[in-house]
Amino acid sequence: EVQLVESGGGLVQSGGSLRLSCSASGFTFSSYEMNWVRQAPGKGLEWVAYTSDSGNTIYYADSVKGRFTISRDNAKNSLYLHMNRLRAEDTAVYYCARGPYSGTWFPNWFDPWGQGALVTVSS
């Protein structure tokens, strides 16, 4: 069974930093593109970041560019999101989501999704 499990969420002050992790199992992690998508409380979905299977191609939403860094460790079947200079508007549930099998090299569809990790930024 394909599983994605996020961890590392919590309460942080505005301007602070946090690192989210996503542990993958049930599939060949190193062969799939991966993404982070977030959802503010009571709001819609917002794509955050994408990484290719190798980690060599990375894209970000304008709202997080320069503050967030997506990375992966294929040996550990893990995806990460390093979040710096956090703002109140970054408060959201952050989902780790698998993309297509290697070869697309851009963010497209997301399947499956993890259960999400809540990040709360206090101002």
Added chain:
Amino acid sequence: QSALTQPASVSGSPGQSITISCTGTSSDVGRFNYVSWYQQHPGKAPKLMIYDVKNRPSGVSDRFSGSKSGNTASLTISGLQAEDEADYYCSSYTMNRTVVFGGGTELTVL
């Protein structure tokens, strides 16, 4: 990049068909056949229902179908069932190498 435009809510009776629209621009929906649709029940993670405009992932009911015309994509659910009541989001790849989502549509099964 502005969000794609979806109706805030739609409703239908069991057995009926409903269609949710998703309007973008020539920089996203109109430019690429990379439109996806997601179903989200309260408190749950989203689930992929349609990808690349009209393709259904394995395990998704054939009551769900997708289409596109110009800058507008559509999700149609036929034979509406109580379990279909959820929020639905569309998304599209954009020429800026990003993904933009719609604001979401709340489906109520009467």
